[in-house]
Amino acid sequence: xxxxxxxxxxxxxxxxxxxxxxxxxxxxxxxxxxxxxxxxxxxxxxxxxxxxxxxxxxxxxxxxxxxxxxxxxxxxxxxxxxxxxxxxxxxxxxxxxxxxxxxxxxxxxxxxxxxxxxxxxxxxxxxxxxxxxxxxxxxxxxxxxxxxxxxxxxxxxxxxxxxxxxxxxxxxxxxxxxxxxxxxxxxxxxxxxxxxxx
Numbered sequence: 001x002x003x004x005x006x007x008x009x010x011x012x013x014x015x016x017x018x019x020x021x022x023x024x025x026x027x028x029x030x031x032x033x034x035x036x037x038x039x040x041x042x043x044x045x046x047x048x049x050x051x052x053x054x055x056x057x058x059x060x061x062x063x064x065x066x067x068x069x070x071x072x073x074x075x076x077x078x079x080x081x082x083x084x085x086x087x088x089x090x091x092x093x094x095x096x097x098x099x100x101x102x103x104x105x106x107x108x109x110x111x112x113x114x115x116x117x118x119x120x121x122x123x124x125x126x127x128x129x130x131x132x133x134x135x136x137x138x139x140x141x142x143x144x145x146x147x148x149x150x151x152x153x154x155x156x157x158x159x160x161x162x163x164x165x166x167x168x169x170x171x172x173x174x175x176x177x178x179x180x181x182x183x184x185x186x187x188x189x190x191x192x193x194x195x196x197x198x
Contacts, residue, residue, distance in 0.1 A: 013044035016118045020111070024095055029107035040065050040091030040115055047195075048083070048188070049121035050074060050090035051112075053130035054104070056169050060097055066090035070168055077182065081189030089119050093134040109134055116140070122195070124156055125188060128167025135162075150184035153191050163187055 021039045038055040041064045050066065058068025066074060075085055093112055094104035112134070116124070126132050129148060135156075136145050142157050146164060156162040165184035171177040 010045055013118055017044040017115075020114050020118060024111055027095070027107075027111075029110075036063055037095035037111075038063055038065050038092055039095075040089060041067070041071075042089035043086055044089065044119060046089035046119055047087045047122045048089070048192075049116065049119055049124045050088060050127070051124055051131050051135070052090075052092050052127045052168060053134065054094045055092050055097060059092070065092050069172055073168060073172060077185055078188075081186065081192065083189065083192050089115075089121065091115055093131050105134070109138055113138060113140070121160060123153075123188070123191060124160060124162045125185070126162055126164050128165075128170070131167070132164055150180070151187045153187060161191065163191065 017040075024037045024039055027037050038059050042050075052065070052070070055065065056068065056070055059065055059070070062068070071090070074088070074090070078085055078088065091112070094101075094108040095111055096104060096108070124135070126135050126146065132146060132148055140157055144155055144157070146154050146156060146162050148164060150164055150166060152164070154162045154164070163184070166177060166181045168181055171181035
C-alpha cells in the first residue's frame with residue numbers, strides 16, 4: 001500500500017479509535033459507581049487483535065487494557081515469537097468492573113464490534129472461555145462460531161483468522177496454566193511467519 005494511502009487510512013483509524021475511546025469513557029449504558037471503563041490500547045490498524053474477557057485490577061487502575069503484568073507477559077511472548085509489538089492492539093470484551101456481569105455482557109459487546117471494525121485485524125487472539133462466548137455471540141457479518149480448541153488457527157470471518165488460548169490472567173501465577181497458554185499462543189508466531197510480505 002503506497003505510503004500516502006496508508007497515512008490516510010491511519011489518520012482515519014486514529015480519529016475513529018479516539019472517538020470510540022471518548023464514547024466508552026462517557027458510557028451511559030450502565031451506571032458506573034466507582035471506576036470509568038477501560039479503553040483498548042495499541043496500534044489502531046494492528047494486524048493482531050488481543051482479546052480478554054474483563055480488565056484486571058491494574059487495567060482498572062490505569063484505565064487501559066493490557067496494562068501491568070498481563071501486558072508485560074504478552075510483550076515478552078511476542079518478542080520471543082519475533083512479532084513486532086507495534087502490530088498489536090489489545091482490549092477487553094467488557095470494559096468495566098463496577099457493575100454486575102449480566103449488565104456488562106449486555107452492553108459492552110457493542111464497543112467490541114466497533115473496535116473490530118476500526119482496527120480490521122488479520123488475527124484475533126481470543127483468551128479464555130468467557131471471551132470466546134462473547135465473540136461467538138457477536139453478530140459479525142459472515143462470522144463463524146469458534147471452537148474452544150487451543151493453539152489452532154480458525155477462520156472467524158472470510159478475512160479474519162482467530163486463535164483461541166487459555167485466559168492469560170489466570171495463567172500468570174500457575175506453572176501448568178502458563179505452559180498451556182504459551183503452547184497455544186506460540187501458534188501466533190507460526191501464523192505470523194507464514195504471512196506473505198506486503
